[in-house]
Amino acid sequence: MKPLTERQRESLRFIRDYTLENSRPPTIREVAVHFGITVKAAQDRITALRKKQFLAPSDSCSRSLRVLVDIDEKEKTNSEIVSVPLLGTVAAGKPLLCTDNIEGHIFVSASFLRKDSEYFALSVKGESMINAGILDGDTALIEQCETAEDGEIIVALLDDSATLKRFFKEPSRIRLQSENPDFKPIYCQDLRILGKLSTIIRIY
Numbered sequence: 001m002k003p004l005t006e007r008q009r010e011s012l013r014f015i016r017d018y019t020l021e022n023s024r025p026p027t028i029r030e031v032a033v034h035f036g037i038t039v040k041a042a043q044d045r046i047t048a049l050r051k052k053q054f055l056a057p058s059d060s061c062s063r064s065l066r067v068l069v070d071i072d073e074k075e076k077t078n079s080e081i082v083s084v085p086l087l088g089t090v091a092a093g094k095p096l097l098c099t100d101n102i103e104g105h106i107f108v109s110a111s112f113l114r115k116d117s118e119y120f121a122l123s124v125k126g127e128s129m130i131n132a133g134i135l136d137g138d139t140a141l142i143e144q145c146e147t148a149e150d151g152e153i154i155v156a157l158l159d160d161s162a163t164l165k166r167f168f169k170e171p172s173r174i175r176l177q178s179e180n181p182d183f184k185p186i187y188c189q190d191l192r193i194l195g196k197l198s199t200i201i202r203i204y
Helices: 006-022 028-035 039-051 071-076
Strands: 081-087 102-109 119-123 139-144 153-158 161-169 174-177 186-188 192-201
Touching: 006 028, 006 039, 028 039, 119 192, 161 192
Parallel strands: 081 119
Antiparallel strands: 081 102, 119 139, 139 192, 153 161, 153 192, 161 174, 174 186
């Protein structure tokens, strides 16, 4: 992922400071007025910051700007912040972390990660795991591995797409169990395990 430009850094700091001083974020128009630029130019900066995971992605209202990563704090503790690839559709036959699979990055504290492991993240879609506290729109942080123990929540590759389910090995088959009674188990003879759930990240 490309680093922030100086203008993007300035915009992020302004949004942070404005929010702290006024107990509410600025509108895009207020960002534009502060920097003496057009609303379109301000919107472009905001869009770039959202794509780079520094601002909350929601744009449902005029005051929806929320800083996710404080650039100054990130630079102070840079060694403690890790960039984890966020995967989109995972294609069979391609390396897991190839460019075609990666749609962005998230930043997480190194304290969430094992030093000797590799990680990736997936956006959770659907409600098949709600009884495990995993909701639609969550981001699942996954530790890469190729094996799992019964009962562990894993990411498996099925039909060229990644699915998050609880793993059980039965005598003659594998069962991928949802955590929602409205969803039936998935049975298969073999599958590719991409990793197991490490933690869930949720933005309110």
